Amino acid sequence: MKPKLIIILFCLVLMFNSCAKTGNKKKDERKNNNVQNLSILIPIYMEQPIKEWTYFLQASHPNVKFEIICMNEQYFSSDTTFRDFDLIFTPSFIRGNKYKYSIISQEAIVCVVSFENPFLQSIINRGISPNDLKKIFSNPNSYYWKDFFKTDKKLNDKITIILPDDRYTLINQLFDWLDIDKPTSVTMKSTDSILDLLKIQNDIMTFLPSSLVYNINTQYRKDFLYVVPIDLNNDNWISDDEYLYDNIIMIKKAVLDNKIDSLLVLQYKLIYSIDNSRKNLIEDIVNNKHNLNKNIFEQYGYFVN
DSSP: OHHHHHHHHHHHHHHHHHHHHHHHHHHHHHHHHOOEEEEEEEEEEGGGHHHHHHHHHHOOOOTTTEEEEEEEEEGGOOOHHHOOOOHHHHHHHHSSSEEEEEEEEEEEEEEEEEEEEETHHHHHOOOOOOHHHHHHHSTTTSSSSTTSSSSOOOOBBBOOEETTTTTHHHHHHHHHHHOOOOOSEEEEEEEEHHHHTTTTOTEEEEEEHHHHHHHHTTTTOOEEEOOOBBOOOSSSSTTSSSSOOOOOHHHHHHTTOOOOOGGGGEEEEEEETTTTTTTTHHHHHOOOHHHHHHEEEHGTOOOOO
């Protein structure tokens, strides 16, 4: 082969490779230009389920990059945060007609005591009424267990009220349900700290989210605590309608069948502004297939319709 022809062929090969690389580069650039960042503000305690949820959403939305921002729930404010985030995942109530939302999952707010509480049998039979709770929470340092739960034993244990300081919406809804102002003297600790204390301290009464109260594997309440039945009609006795929520199946059914007061149910919502320029994309994500929500959130103890 003549040297000149070899040189020409060599140049053609170089040009072809160069064009191919340029073409691939342009394809990559077009692909990157199509990627849309979508920011989601969530409570700190929901980080793991939301990460898993967005991981599976990625399959049906390959050009969306989900940016998850965790924040203490008490700092959520729809008026300010929608300027900075596309979606807000929160159990808080939504106000204002410029926002839309979809309920993703739910759980109950439950009254909990230690399984070693010396008055447990009386608690099981009698439950505790909203009127009792109003008295206790209105003056949390003044009541003893014997004031509400009679027993033959000569016990003089004071009721120790501790509430979770990392569950802002839970606290607000609880006191709205009781129709009293939140007392400043109530002891506040993290949910993890309260659960640890319930293992060693039998005089505690608290309210916790049901996702933390039940063992997901066994479906029953964790063995060191007891879920107190609420005597809704204040007759000092637990009737058939005032269920003993020993297992997660019973309380799930009660929540999904609307058998529990709405203020004792936390509804986790994805909220977005109707003014968002990517509203169509957001609505597509918010209204994803039902099974995805069910498969992800129920393994963490939440309930999905």
